[in-house]
Amino acid sequence: MDLFTQSLPVSCALSLSSHERCNAYMKFEAATIKDIAKALGLSTSTVSRALRDSYEISEATKKKIKDYAAQINYRPNPVALSLKEKRTLSIGVLVSEIANTFFSQVINGIESIAYKNGYNVIITQSKESVEREEMILDYLTSRSIDGLIISVSAETNDFTNLKQLHEKGLPIVFFDRVVEEINTHKVVTDNLDGVYRATQHLLQNQCKRISVIANNANLSITKERLAGYKKALNEYKMNIDESLIKYCDHGGLIVEEVEKVVDELLTLKKKPDAMVLLADKITTETFSILKKKNINMPQDIAVIGFNNSKYTSLFSPALSVISQPAFEMGEQAAQLLLNLIESKRAVTDFKLEALAPEIIIRESSQISSR
Amino acid sequence: MDLFTQSLPVSCALSLSSHERCNAYMKFEAATIKDIAKALGLSTSTVSRALRDSYEISEATKKKIKDYAAQINYRPNPVALSLKEKRTLSIGVLVSEIANTFFSQVINGIESIAYKNGYNVIITQSKESVEREEMILDYLTSRSIDGLIISVSAETNDFTNLKQLHEKGLPIVFFDRVVEEINTHKVVTDNLDGVYRATQHLLQNQCKRISVIANNANLSITKERLAGYKKALNEYKMNIDESLIKYCDHGGLIVEEVEKVVDELLTLKKKPDAMVLLADKITTETFSILKKKNINMPQDIAVIGFNNSKYTSLFSPALSVISQPAFEMGEQAAQLLLNLIESKRAVTDFKLEALAPEIIIRESSQISSR
DNA sequence: CCCTTTAATGCAACCGATTGCAATGCTTTA
DNA sequence: TAAAGCATTGCAATCGGTTGCATTAAAGGG
Incomplete structure (x- = not known):
């Protein structure tokens, strides 16, 4: 009985030397501490301790074990470790x-x-x-x-x-x-401050009716961002017109919900002259919708919104954004x-x-x- | 000794009923099969078999075990399963x-x-x-x-x-x-076909000097895509000018490498009148560079390139792309x-x-x- | 020369689940 | 009435690694 027939046919790394004798027929099985122990005639505990450089193991055996482990490219099984630890x-x-x-x-x-x-x-x-x-x-x-x-x-x-x-x-x-x-x-x-500054910028640019399209009203970011919007308006002594505040419950992931609120804003008797878009997806969708409707930005409507894509600078018009770190x-x-x-x-x-x-x-x- | 002092202070789900008595002091520890076995006075094997609906277990015990497992929200530990299986x-x-x-x-x-x-x-x-x-x-x-x-x-x-x-x-x-x-x-x-068709489109639009910027020459996609380019040129009986073929070894991830090859193309004696961009990142970088240089697309240079972003339709000019499924x-x-x-x-x-x-x-x- | 100390290594339990093989007790059949 | 059959359940090994506690042997001390 030679070295190879001793081993079970399915197991691969077990009785083999460092040379790969595995192929696609057999499952991917790595060498274990047991293999090292068997090959060197030691116990698994000794091997384990040697590999973790325990003071209890003599330098000679440590070296022997480490060398052999390196030779067969031994890696501790993380699953076993997870179970234990x-x-x-x-x-x-x-x-x-x-x-x-x-x-x-x-x-x-x-x-x-x-x-x-x-x-x-x-x-x-x-x-x-x-x-x-x-x-x-x-x-x-x-x-x-x-x-x-x-x-x-x-x-x-x-x-x-x-x-x-x-x-x-x-x-x-x-x-x-x-x-x-x-x-x-x-x-x-700092959502409040971001939207506050963005709104301020629009106000400084003579915008009088600034609308916002926000994400789902439940979200913390929605509350914070709306607070920033309101703070800026208050500072400019403008009253808050609830008809200019719209929400997209699915964060703009559904195109139709964005189309709906944009339409609502555009058909208002007193149309908005600016839009602050409070979520990344909503920003690009709205921009796309406005473009499709041939609405001039910023002449008809000034637009600024949250977005982190570098691409927005390539848009036409190049899009003003609130970018998060x-x-x-x-x-x-x-x-x-x-x-x-x-x-x-x-x-x-x-x-x-x-x-x-x-x-x-x-x-x-x-x-x-x- | 009451029900609770029996258990070790560190373990959480062990001796507790379904009500959470855990808090932030203790590690997140889920209930195990052992807990169920102990609570019901059975062996772990019986519990295991019952949960897997083994025919060997009586309906009565099965029900008892399953009910209790549901009650304490038992989930098999995937790590243990991984180790075993x-x-x-x-x-x-x-x-x-x-x-x-x-x-x-x-x-x-x-x-x-x-x-x-x-x-x-x-x-x-x-x-x-x-x-x-x-x-x-x-x-x-x-x-x-x-x-x-x-x-x-x-x-x-x-x-x-x-x-x-x-x-x-x-x-x-x-x-x-x-x-x-x-x-x-x-x-x-089907990279070859994609670039073949894109190049064909440029040729049909009267482009005479079509350049390409490819990814690293080692890559399979580079070879396939270049082959498509060459196939189209051959079909139109145009000879291949190697000076119009450029490579970005890092796939456009480094801006400078794109700038370099774009500059090389633009300073050729016989300037290209079109560009086929063979990688997503290279496409947007090149587009951005051309825009910055105030080069008119498509009048000065017609551009088409690989890209999967929806945003490219919002670019100005709207960008022609080869989009992959x-x-x-x-x-x-x-x-x-x-x-x-x-x-x-x-x-x-x-x-x-x-x-x-x-x-x-x-x-x-x-x-x-x- | 015997006893103690110390260095080096092995045994066995454990982590959580699965599973082959008993073992138990009860019913059925010859 | 004993043997066989069957339904339930438990024991113990296993997966791969770690670790407390022996165990062994050699070295040192009295």
């Missing part, structure tokens, strides 16, 4: 849509930090749907993530599920769309989450980081010609 | 950049299929760097993914690592940028990967799916006025 070294991220530039930039930020700390990122998207969000939360937590970074979906207004998870001890960090009732770290843009938000959220995960004792001092947005004025809102 | 129910996805619309659409497609089949998707990005790609591959495989969907980075031309993984039995599906030498499923756009690519790639993962026997019949791109002609390439 009760952590998965992975964090979940839930956003409404990956394809949204803002979110993909945030994800980049999260990834950069997570990666640096040996954490894995599981990215999911709710597509603004409550059911999907519930399903994903269930899924993510049953998949045992160590923590969660989330921007809640537009539709959601019942947070009992999330609250329960939090109470059970799952570390959570909110960003962008936060849940006030849950007491944990939050990273947001998305990458930094991701970094900060990830760092705060890792702090939570790795803190030995209960954290009670929660931070609310509000990062400054950037207002980029381009053609679509500058009415020097009016 | 040697699979993680998660697949890795490696793309060059998540923020690229094409890739985020592909990811959407992958997710939709993976999700439906109970698989988890771990998304990673190489940012076109070989080192990052190697690191991620190492990381992903050490994290025990069940399979991999990958579009290789522009920089990479050594595939031994990937080849080894494949030979060891890791199921891999390539999409977009494929590796010819590795024999497995591949999902691509990204979502479907993702779906198909994921389905093929799941087939590989779940097939009992070795797969030897590998598919090469080539999906038709869509050519969307807009203002930037239509020279009726010339």
